[in-house]
Amino acid sequence: MAEKKKTTTKKTETKKQDTKKVAPVKQEVKKQAKAAAGSTTEQKARVGVFICHCGTNIAGSMDLTAVEAYAKTVPNVAYVDNYKYMCSMPGQAVINKAIHDNKLTGVVVAACSPRLHEPTFRTATKEGGLNPFRFEMANIREQNSWVHMHDQEGSTDKAKDAIRIAVAKAALLQDLFPKAVPVEKAAIVVGAGVAGMQAALDLSAAGIKTYLVESDASIGGRMSQLDKTFPTLDCSQCILTPKMVDVGREPLIELFTWSEIHDVEGYIGNFDVTIKKKARGVITMAEAEAKGIVGGGCNGCGDCEAPCPVIKPNEFEMGMKPRKAIFINHPQVVPLLYTIDWDSCVKCGLCVTACGEKKAIDLEAKDEFVKVKVGTAILATGYELFPIEKKTEWGYKKFENVINGLEFERLICASGPTGGHLVRPSDGQTPKKVGFVLCAGSRDNTGIGKPYCSRFCCMYSLKHAHQIIEKIPGCTPYLFYMDIRSFGKAYEEFYYRIQDEGAKFIRGRVANILEDPKTKSLHVMTDDTLLNRPIDLEMDMVVLASAVQPSADTNRTRKLFGVSCSMDGWLLEAHPKLNPCGTTTAGVFLAGVCQGPKDIPDTVASAEGAASAASIPIHKGEVELEPYFATCIDEKCAGCGMCVNLCPYSALALVEKDGRTVMEVTEAKCKGCGTCGGFCPGGAIWMNHFATPQIVAQIDAFLLGGEQ
Amino acid sequence: MARTKGYPAALDKKLQDTKLYLDDSNPEFTKNVKAISRTNAHMCYQCGTCTGSCPSAPRSSYRIRLFMRRAVLGLENEALTDPDLWLCTTCYSCADRCPRDIIPTDVIMSMRNLAFKRDIIPVNFLKTVQAIYSSGHGVPNNDVNRAAREKIGLSRDPPTTHMFPEYIKGIQKILDHYKLKANADRIVKEREG
Numbered sequence A: 001m002a003e004k005k006k007t008t009t010k011k012t013e014t015k016k017q018d019t020k021k022v023a024p025v026k027q028e029v030k031k032q033a034k035a036a037a038g039s040t041t042e043q044k045a046r047v048g049v050f051i052c053h054c055g056t057n058i059a060g061s062m063d064l065t066a067v068e069a070y071a072k073t074v075p076n077v078a079y080v081d082n083y084k085y086m087c088s089m090p091g092q093a094v095i096n097k098a099i100h101d102n103k104l105t106g107v108v109v110a111a112c113s114p115r116l117h118e119p120t121f122r123t124a125t126k127e128g129g130l131n132p133f134r135f136e137m138a139n140i141r142e143q144n145s146w147v148h149m150h151d152q153e154g155s156t157d158k159a160k161d162a163i164r165i166a167v168a169k170a171a172l173l174q175d176l177f178p179k180a181v182p183v184e185k186a187a188i189v190v191g192a193g194v195a196g197m198q199a200a201l202d203l204s205a206a207g208i209k210t211y212l213v214e215s216d217a218s219i220g221g222r223m224s225q226l227d228k229t230f231p232t233l234d235c236s237q238c239i240l241t242p243k244m245v246d247v248g249r250e251p252l253i254e255l256f257t258w259s260e261i262h263d264v265e266g267y268i269g270n271f272d273v274t275i276k277k278k279a280r281g282v283i284t285m286a287e288a289e290a291k292g293i294v295g296g297g298c299n300g301c302g303d304c305e306a307p308c309p310v311i312k313p314n315e316f317e318m319g320m321k322p323r324k325a326i327f328i329n330h331p332q333v334v335p336l337l338y339t340i341d342w343d344s345c346v347k348c349g350l351c352v353t354a355c356g357e358k359k360a361i362d363l364e365a366k367d368e369f370v371k372v373k374v375g376t377a378i379l380a381t382g383y384e385l386f387p388i389e390k391k392t393e394w395g396y397k398k399f400e401n402v403i404n405g406l407e408f409e410r411l412i413c414a415s416g417p418t419g420g421h422l423v424r425p426s427d428g429q430t431p432k433k434v435g436f437v438l439c440a441g442s443r444d445n446t447g448i449g450k451p452y453c454s455r456f457c458c459m460y461s462l463k464h465a466h467q468i469i470e471k472i473p474g475c476t477p478y479l480f481y482m483d484i485r486s487f488g489k490a491y492e493e494f495y496y497r498i499q500d501e502g503a504k505f506i507r508g509r510v511a512n513i514l515e516d517p518k519t520k521s522l523h524v525m526t527d528d529t530l531l532n533r534p535i536d537l538e539m540d541m542v543v544l545a546s547a548v549q550p551s552a553d554t555n556r557t558r559k560l561f562g563v564s565c566s567m568d569g570w571l572l573e574a575h576p577k578l579n580p581c582g583t584t585t586a587g588v589f590l591a592g593v594c595q596g597p598k599d600i601p602d603t604v605a606s607a608e609g610a611a612s613a614a615s616i617p618i619h620k621g622e623v624e625l626e627p628y629f630a631t632c633i634d635e636k637c638a639g640c641g642m643c644v645n646l647c648p649y650s651a652l653a654l655v656e657k658d659g660r661t662v663m664e665v666t667e668a669k670c671k672g673c674g675t676c677g678g679f680c681p682g683g684a685i686w687m688n689h690f691a692t693p694q695i696v697a698q699i700d701a702f703l704l705g706g707e708q
Numbered sequence B: 001m002a003r004t005k006g007y008p009a010a011l012d013k014k015l016q017d018t019k020l021y022l023d024d025s026n027p028e029f030t031k032n033v034k035a036i037s038r039t040n041a042h043m044c045y046q047c048g049t050c051t052g053s054c055p056s057a058p059r060s061s062y063r064i065r066l067f068m069r070r071a072v073l074g075l076e077n078e079a080l081t082d083p084d085l086w087l088c089t090t091c092y093s094c095a096d097r098c099p100r101d102i103i104p105t106d107v108i109m110s111m112r113n114l115a116f117k118r119d120i121i122p123v124n125f126l127k128t129v130q131a132i133y134s135s136g137h138g139v140p141n142n143d144v145n146r147a148a149r150e151k152i153g154l155s156r157d158p159p160t161t162h163m164f165p166e167y168i169k170g171i172q173k174i175l176d177h178y179k180l181k182a183n184a185d186r187i188v189k190e191r192e193g
């Protein structure tokens, strides 16, 4: 989002932003800026301090009576009160009444983190008749009582400091007015697995134009590779294909497959997203029509495939089936459109000849860039398997008959490379004993695997056990596990059912696997922890339930949208409990596994949540931006322009005003980071709500200590 | 105490109360093991990878996972008095594979340390101490080895204290500093008379 633009384009953009609604606000702000920066006589500050007990969360760790007594002695304090739960209705009423009774000009609540309750107390301040930005919070819980639980004296002193500092700022706070900007009635969804598809279907059903961008040649994601789905065992294709068709058919969804996000600019309500349509080498029927090729374009007939001389492993089939350089993933793909893999295409042109009059193939195709404007965005970039060969003790990629879970899905699937016959890769024989290694690479603190639980491998291994019992008479599955995590609705019942069907459960994490070089059978070594006996069981085949990790391009994509990630790369939600679909970037939401491992039910629920959250600003039609933007005090600005390049959000530009060159801020783009304000050598930049005099007053209050 | 008067001792043992009570565990033991072993001994989740990797386990009653459990629960007496404590070969296979990144071998070493403080130690370990004291080697060279070495073109004795006996004094100084030899001699004498 931080892509720099040439300063020359700024002027026009700035004008566009200055809607009528905004202009008066801006003038108001300017006036205040001058007032505070200079001489004018401001009304004397009268600050109210409200101390919250937070039950015993705060009151249990410090002497609140002493804190309250102290607060009364702080300069500019006109009123002090306390309450058990300041955020509750009665607590807020205390604030409301005090503002009226004491003609307060500012409010300080000493309680929890502003992340939690700043909005609550701003509303309370507003209801008391003050501008909501005249509220300041002193955090005496997260940053005090919780961390200094066993230091009553120290935490009491620290609370006094926090209140003194907050009062110093509150005394200088000014009225600010959030700016409303219109929201583009369109959304973008990145990734078209079941999460992205569901989100796009919901958004379009709510009447919102939706761009769905998928990096692969077709939509469906991992779910389209699965055979059956736990716990109901319905066939994955049967429940997914109709959704894929709906996505392809929905007029409000514009599908970009074989595409990726190239660039993102703007902010909530007005994101400018550049989509890179990777050269596909094949055009659709609609594109052909636009080019004047009558009846042309790819109809999915596949005539091109046969003559292509290049043979490559099909990634969709986990490399277990061949494909050509011109390919589709599988026969049911949406869109039904061939794609050329340029890394292997030799440009012999045989496919072009085979395609004939349809003229669908262009061996000289180039990447194209499409710019779209959207109000909100959803990331649904899913996952991939952790490369389990890194855990060398299990022999993946070394022993032929050790496979991973997705390879099992393709081998057991009727439309897979073996027509649904599970066979040993080494000799094509049907296995009679199949071992399943659970937590392969998950719950691993060695630094090689992943420390988290991958959440769906227990359940799909149970499903796999069922599938082989059902398909291969006399075949026994052995599940090597630490815990069976069957936490979902009807999951424990599923576990019961599979054990009843004859699956053997051995509680022990597999230590290592050895191959019999003659038979290619595998010795699974572990400890039967319940028998307290080391064991060596000979299996015909072993399936590793590998850990999952964010898909490869997730990191690049999330950075474009300004979204953070956790230590292990999963995209970071705004709040793990109360805002799991939101991010800290307004207008950007998360759906599905990209936020953390989820099975399909949880993925779909999260996608519907994200779609609902992403449609709210669009249906409201406008969003309020925090009025923390920088403003330029024109008289002080020397027009040096050094701030312009410093701004990470490209919000500043130099303009001509009254014959002088001065800096101008595009308020909607400014995030109030303060980079320019801290830098300006002439002190010409006024950071609303974090203005120099306000911050200096806080520092003074801290340094001067209690007795002034 | 015999509760089954007139029955053989074996049956008496079978009928013992084997429940785990709170006062069986000593939290200090967990802390000490952790401090001496310098590994997260309290973090074992009992997956069994260690026993599954252990070359000693299939051939003996030694179960490394069981010792890890005792470390977690602070079962000091049970851990230190179990003769299996001395069956670890210190191959570190378990340490290579433990998914919790614990070094179970070092946990065993720390328990051996603590046991030795209570004079719990098999005599053969003490004899090793005596051998090192007198020769600088736990397993001193012998004629069979010497012949084998000669056959493959090595010197009859390795370039250790065997070739340079003047350095044995240094080794003795170290062992004396820790009173290892004196303790070994004392315990061997007590046991063997």
Ligand SMILES: Cc1cc2nc3c(=O)[nH]c(=O)nc-3n(C[C@H](O)[C@H](O)[C@H](O)COP(=O)(O)OP(=O)(O)OC[C@H]3O[C@@H](n4cnc5c(N)ncnc54)[C@H](O)[C@@H]3O)c2cc1C
Binding pocket: A190, A191, A192, A193, A194, A195, A196, A213, A214, A215, A216, A219, A220, A221, A222, A223, A226, A228, A229, A230, A231, A259, A260, A261, A380, A381, A382, A383, A384, A405, A406, A409, A456, A460, A463, A551, A552, A553, A554, A557, A591, A592, A593, A594, A598, A599, A600, A601, A603
């Ligand atoms: C072996 C196995 C068996 C399973 N069985 C079951 C089961 O029986 N039942 C069940 O409930 N769950 C099962 N699951 C879990 C299931 O696969 C997931 O819950 C589901 O696929 C998650 O969907 P998603 O859309 O979040 O991610 P994905 O399916 O991974 O979809 C993400 C999509 O985004 C695309 N993409 C990625 N990065 C980008 C990018 N930067 N730009 C554009 N597009 C991008 C990808 O190409 C992909 O199409 C199984 C998983 C495995 C591994």
Ligand code: SF4
Binding pocket: A438, A439, A440, A442, A443, A452, A453, A454, A455, A456, A457, A458, A459, A483, A484, A485, A545
């Ligand atoms: S879901 Fe089960 S197999 Fe997968 S990591 Fe979690 S506990 Fe292990």
Ligand code: SF4
Binding pocket: B043, B044, B045, B046, B047, B048, B049, B050, B051, B065, B068, B094, B097, B098, B099, B100, B101, B102, B104
């Ligand atoms: S391998 Fe590690 S975590 Fe697993 S039982 Fe052994 S010590 Fe515990």
